[in-house]
Amino acid sequence: MPEFTYDMLVIGSGPAGQRAAIQAAKLGKRVAMAERRGVVGGACINTGTIPSKTLREAVLHLSGYRLRSLYGASYTVKQHITMEDLLFRTDHVVRHEIDVTLHQLMRNDVDLFNAHAQFVDPHTLRLIDLDKRGTRAMRHLSAATIVIAAGTEATRDEHIPFDGQRICSSDDVLQMQRLPHSLAVVGAGVIGLEYASLFAALGVRVTLIDKRQRLLSFIDAEIVDTLAHHLRENRVTLRLGEEVSGMEPFNDVSGDRVRIQLASGKQVVTDAALYSIGRTGATNDRGRISVNERYQTNVPHIYAVGDVIGFPSLASTSMEQGRLAACHAFGVEATSVPALFPYGVYSIPEISMVGRTEEELTAEGVPYEVGKAHYREIARGQIIGDTIGLLKLIFHLQTHALLGVHIIGDGASELIHIGQAVLSLNAPIEYFVNTVFNYPTLAECYKTAAFDGINRLGGVRQDAVATSSRN
Structure with a gap:
């Protein structure tokens, strides 16, 4: 066996790379990580998920958006909002998340190199450091396993004069x-x-x-x-x-x-x-990397995880991919990333979904029915001023098994996990009918939507309650 500097080298410190490195370290392995940005966290923390979602919260607060249904469309908390106002909160959260990530890597004895990584051979990386004075320094590191978690960059058309302002x-x-x-x-x-x-x-x-x-x-x-x-x-x-x-x-x-x-x-x-x-894999014009179900590339000891391998390109699934790749690399049994996972679109209003859509079920000839609950019909919806929200359940016409949950409105990305859990249990929508939810909450939408769906069928099964004050 050749002597390697490390057991695992990880390229990239985003969600996928971080989880791969920490999982390997938890297994007692010598781990190093190369990050070319100069700060850890990848696009997720520095330019993508965390800053954009924090910006969203700043917008919702400063614009008074959530209260406009009560006080009118022109209502705002602060007049003349500036980019400085919006980014104050964002900068604070980004710095905090960078610190958290750094401490996690340090606590698990992961060696971090601020450098650009290039392959020399299948087991060796050339790390090119570039300091603030522009001085280049090179070193070579080798490892039994290499994980590519380089992430993606925003796609740029070479004919468009980007300037970062206009x-x-x-x-x-x-x-x-x-x-x-x-x-x-x-x-x-x-x-x-x-x-x-x-x-x-x-x-x-x-x-x-x-x-x-x-x-x-x-x-x-x-x-x-x-x-x-x-x-x-x-x-x-x-x-x-x-x-x-x-x-x-x-x-x-x-x-x-x-x-x-x-x-x-x-x-x-x-x-x-x-x-x-769209976004392009940060792999020197090589684009996305193909992998098998264990996240191995065509070179078995080289893995690729996260956005660089394409769909679904979610921080949540990328974390699991990194963890599972590390487990497989060192012979630890682990299940694959669950096929059932939620999507979140952090628009205003927010959207989240899990499971099947009506269009998919129609194309496959699966008989189904739907049940809906509008936020405006729920006390909590009136309290928070969200009158456009909607929770929609899709269930099998014969078995009543829950097939999909679709939500638009405040808290959609949080509410979706209730539906995800019930979907994972392959439970019928009567589960929601027979469950007591806190009042007043948006979670009540599940119960209201379930009653609506059952009422559309003209009745209920024996194990369901027949009436509801909201229906």
Whole structure:
């Protein structure tokens, strides 16, 4: 056996890399990690998940969004909100999460190298350090196992002149120095939709452009339609089925502007533009990496986990992938990532789902029924001022087994875990009928939706209660 410097080398310190490194360290292995950014946490902590979700909370608070149904659409907590106001909270949370990650790595004796990693051979990495003075230093480290968790970067069109102010990617949108009066978001995927709804809640005139005809095709159509309706109410212009053919900055009497040319011949003129057309694996133009069910590449001792391997590209699943890869590498039995996991879209309003959609079940010929609960019908919905929220249960027509849960509204990404647990148990929707929920809470929506679904069938099964004060 050759002598290696480490048992495992991990490239990248995002959720997947961090979990792989710590799991290996817990197994008593010598572990090192290379992180090229200079700070740990990957895009998740530094430019993506954590800052954007913290920004969302700042927007909800400062804009007074949650109270507008009570005090009117013009209500705001703070007049003249600035980017500095919005980023104050974000910077604090990001620094805290970086510190937490660093302490976790240190506590588990993971050696951290702030360096760019390159393969020399299948067991050896060349680490290239670049200090603040631009001095390059190289070292070589070897390991029995290498885990690639390099993550992704925002996709950039080489013909678009990004400057981080007027024309931004999702990686640098939070570096904007001023809040624009108008914003064009190119790309209506999850990231684009989240930012479009955030800026719209601040009163920014948003134009959302996407070449697809429908938003979020993996989400239940009724939920997406509810979101689209709300975006339009917030003065978001949806330009679906439109492709961008060019983008350029220019100046007019209004100041710095951006002109976007559409393939249809139309033009969109705006103060700023956010280009959000997906993400690309941070692998020197190699893109996504193919792996087997154990996260091994075509070289068995080299694993790849997280966003760099593609779908589902969620921080939650990436963490599990990293842990499971480390377990497999060192012969520890572990189950695979569960097939049933929730999605969360942190738009305003929030969306979350788990299980099947109506469209999928219809295509497969599965008989089903639905039950719905609107937040406006729930006391808690009135208390918090959310009158657009909706919880939707999909269940099998004959067995009543729960098949899917779809939520739009405040707390959707938290509420979804109740449905996830019941789905995992393969339980019928009568479970919700026979369960007592705290009152007043949004969780009551499960009970109300279950009654609604059963009532649509014209009755109940013997083990269900026949009446409800809310139905």
